[in-house]
Amino acid sequence: MHGNLSGLRPAQLKSLGNLYRRRIEPGRVGSPELARNLAELSNDVRREVSVLIDRRGRVISVSVADAKAAELPEVRQGENRLAGFHLLHAHPRGGALSKGDLSTLFLKRLDAVSAIEVRNEGQPGLVHTAHLTPPGTVGEEEDWRILPPVPAFQIDEFDLGAQVSALEEEIARAASTREAKKDRERALLVQIDQGEFDAEERLEELGELARTAGAEVVYKELIYRRNLKPGTLVGAGKLEELTGRAYHLDADLLIFGQELGPAQAREIEAATGLKVIDRTQLILDIFALHAQGVESRLQVELAQLRYMKPRLLGAGAALSRIGGGGGSAGGGAIGTRGPGETKLELDRRRINDRLAFLEKQLEGVAQRREERRKSRERNDVPVVSIVGYTNAGKSTLLNAFTHAAEEPRRVLAENKLFATLRPTSRQGYLEGIGPVVLTDTVGFIRDLPKDLTRAFRSTLEEIGDADVLLHVVDAAGPGADTRLDAVNRILEELGFVDMPTVVALNKADAADPETLARERERTEGIPVSALRNIGLADLKEALADAIGQVQRQELARQEEVRALAAEWH
Numbered sequence: 001m002h003g004n005l006s007g008l009r010p011a012q013l014k015s016l017g018n019l020y021r022r023r024i025e026p027g028r029v030g031s032p033e034l035a036r037n038l039a040e041l042s043n044d045v046r047r048e049v050s051v052l053i054d055r056r057g058r059v060i061s062v063s064v065a066d067a068k069a070a071e072l073p074e075v076r077q078g079e080n081r082l083a084g085f086h087l088l089h090a091h092p093r094g095g096a097l098s099k100g101d102l103s104t105l106f107l108k109r110l111d112a113v114s115a116i117e118v119r120n121e122g123q124p125g126l127v128h129t130a131h132l133t134p135p136g137t138v139g140e141e142e143d144w145r146i147l148p149p150v151p152a153f154q155i156d157e158f159d160l161g162a163q164v165s166a167l168e169e170e171i172a173r174a175a176s177t178r179e180a181k182k183d184r185e186r187a188l189l190v191q192i193d194q195g196e197f198d199a200e201e202r203l204e205e206l207g208e209l210a211r212t213a214g215a216e217v218v219y220k221e222l223i224y225r226r227n228l229k230p231g232t233l234v235g236a237g238k239l240e241e242l243t244g245r246a247y248h249l250d251a252d253l254l255i256f257g258q259e260l261g262p263a264q265a266r267e268i269e270a271a272t273g274l275k276v277i278d279r280t281q282l283i284l285d286i287f288a289l290h291a292q293g294v295e296s297r298l299q300v301e302l303a304q305l306r307y308m309k310p311r312l313l314g315a316g317a318a319l320s321r322i323g324g325g326g327g328s329a330g331g332g333a334i335g336t337r338g339p340g341e342t343k344l345e346l347d348r349r350r351i352n353d354r355l356a357f358l359e360k361q362l363e364g365v366a367q368r369r370e371e372r373r374k375s376r377e378r379n380d381v382p383v384v385s386i387v388g389y390t391n392a393g394k395s396t397l398l399n400a401f402t403h404a405a406e407e408p409r410r411v412l413a414e415n416k417l418f419a420t421l422r423p424t425s426r427q428g429y430l431e432g433i434g435p436v437v438l439t440d441t442v443g444f445i446r447d448l449p450k451d452l453t454r455a456f457r458s459t460l461e462e463i464g465d466a467d468v469l470l471h472v473v474d475a476a477g478p479g480a481d482t483r484l485d486a487v488n489r490i491l492e493e494l495g496f497v498d499m500p501t502v503v504a505l506n507k508a509d510a511a512d513p514e515t516l517a518r519e520r521e522r523t524e525g526i527p528v529s530a531l532r533n534i535g536l537a538d539l540k541e542a543l544a545d546a547i548g549q550v551q552r553q554e555l556a557r558q559e560e561v562r563a564l565a566a567e568w569h
């Protein structure tokens, strides 16, 4: 027996215990006799009394509590089933199904919930029953259907068994059509707005990230919260609402726009029954999908493991949560994909070994890269590093600049975030300068996850080798200025301050003229379209000027050194 039993007399406890002996006809809500018992008892103890009945008509649990607090076994019958039992309880003060009753029905996937109104003298009055509606119900329909109330002596007339079978069939049918269509994972997106000016843009960007990771975004919401709840960030009520939405939109993935702590993710997952991933996990997942070549794969795996390590510690549940997916970059569920061979199913001890191994491997790769860099330096060819926000058009611009329109010289450019992870250098030519090396590299994003920055350190450091930076901005998308600032902030964090920079306002063909003019004024950038070959001559001229200036400064410096040396001799 469960619930608040304090102050109950032995006789009352005995009567409650006797409820376990009651059996009803399978597939019915209850029997008139059981309804009478419950009403009497509830009246007697002046509290709600609940019984849980399984599909064979047996009472499996008795609680002196309302529906929300009633003891429910923690069984999940699989995605396509209901819980396999229904809740019957008595309201000592009368009244129909409460909000708590209905949300328990929904969240616990009960077969049904029924409330017996208790009249004076403990007589059972009307019985109110509700059951779930099929998933995918849209429009005005609620998550549940409330049946017309019946008097207690007719409680056994409703065919609950038939209703449950029909509903389960419906749920299974929806699931199998979805399976057959091989749909992409359907995701709900949530961005918490704490008053940031770019909250809207962040939600938009989260959508782009989700799309790139292969999810179908079926719902997005900006949730304003001045103060975050420690456990669930948004609070239990909001999570209930999201659970309902997910059910009707047939989604099972919930993506948060902010990084979730290990305990938070687990708590939100437990409350919603959905797979929960955060923005960092999503970005890591995209990197895992796009990683090609030894170095990028090592880097991505390192970043993933570092992110996961604290999330694996001390939690069996978390381990299965993260380890569930496939190991290949192509397959597997979003948030669980890993690069290369390694499945992300390592235990705590092996993680440390693997981390040490990856770090060592990367050191080796970085060293070889360093040697290559040195030999290039000796060549004295000026280097231009193309930097910018992800999807700004860096790779497209490199292709346009180096006339590398054909395979195999063409570098991959596509409408996906983080298409490029590996720095690629191409030889180009600038009038008045001669041959130059142009290097395309991994794109930036605001709040770049720290684990990624660390893992990609050697790749990012190469940016600093450039004589001139070519900062590519997508001038067509919303918030060009925020993205430009975000890139500058990251460059600063990486220690690249005061590097000679030329700004290219790309996608000018698609940009709104007003925005373009404003950005031009603000950044002294040069409008171009890498895709349509517009403005490239101007851009080349600006680059040549910048390189020329760097070279003149370098000459002057060498001159000074020579003069100093001459003085000393």
Ligand SMILES: Nc1nc2c(ncn2[C@@H]2O[C@H](COP(=O)(O)OP(=O)(O)OP(=O)(O)O)[C@@H](O)[C@H]2O)c(=O)[nH]1
Binding pocket: 388, 389, 390, 391, 392, 393, 394, 395, 396, 397, 412, 413, 414, 415, 416, 417, 418, 419, 420, 421, 441, 442, 443, 444, 506, 507, 508, 509, 510, 528, 529, 530, 531, 532
């Ligand atoms: N309209 C328009 N689209 C462009 C232009 N330049 C690039 N794009 C498109 O923008 C998308 C991203 O281009 P990429 O060159 O892959 O961008 P990136 O900066 O290398 O992106 P990441 O490597 O993912 O960081 C592609 O779909 C391009 O076709 C342009 O001048 N105008």
Ligand SMILES: [Mg+2]
Binding pocket: 394, 395, 396, 412, 413, 419, 420, 440
């Ligand atoms: Mg690229």
